[in-house]
């Protein structure tokens with residue numbers, strides 16, 4: 001299950017301009033430290049953030065404790081405006097098959113356990129993300145004139161996406177559960193990294209050209225992990 005609050009993870013980053021704390025329910029607390037930051041600054045920063053970290057973490061933990069881990073009966077993919085019903089059917093089939101008809105998804109399996117069903121649903125989500133978020137990224141990339149070349153869909157536990165300087169955009173299929181403006185902002189942010197790698201003023205100006213509400217959306221994105229259903233994280 002989720003890690004303990006005391007297990008902070010530290011990451012040195014040449015890209016980061018400021019000290020940052022990221023909290024996610026399954027990965028715990030990650031502190032991002034720009035290179036050449038003194039220990040004193042890190043300590044002072046954490047002292048200031050401590051209360052916020054505690055509160056946010058305990059909110060996340062109580063949500064996890066109340067969470068429903070049962071296999072989902074529906075999937076509300078807000079990012080793409082689709083709501084799916086999910087049915088599970090025991091049948092004499094080899095392996096596990098997923099049929100999609102309309103907005104109804106049927107998992108046919110011969111006595112597969114919950115974990116196998118969850119894995120199949122995650123694969124289906126990843127396909128859905130590729131089909132829908134890929135073209136969206138392409139359209140935005142054309143407008144922003146970025147060097148986006150290749151799309152990867154993954155299921156990261158603590159990142160919504162990333163982008164490398166060689167134009168590989170990596171998106172988390174869990175974005176499907178978020179509101180469209182958050183997904184659009186994440187795409188703008190990551191695509192902007194193909195042009196400016198660091199979080200420099202130049203980078204934020206570029207982001208602001210395409211998303212004026214970036215400050216608010218960036219903050220909301222950090223809290224949006226609570227919108228991902230708990231079963232998705234359960235292996």
Ligand SMILES: [Zn+2]
Nearest residue numbers: 189190193199
């Ligand atoms: Zn960034």
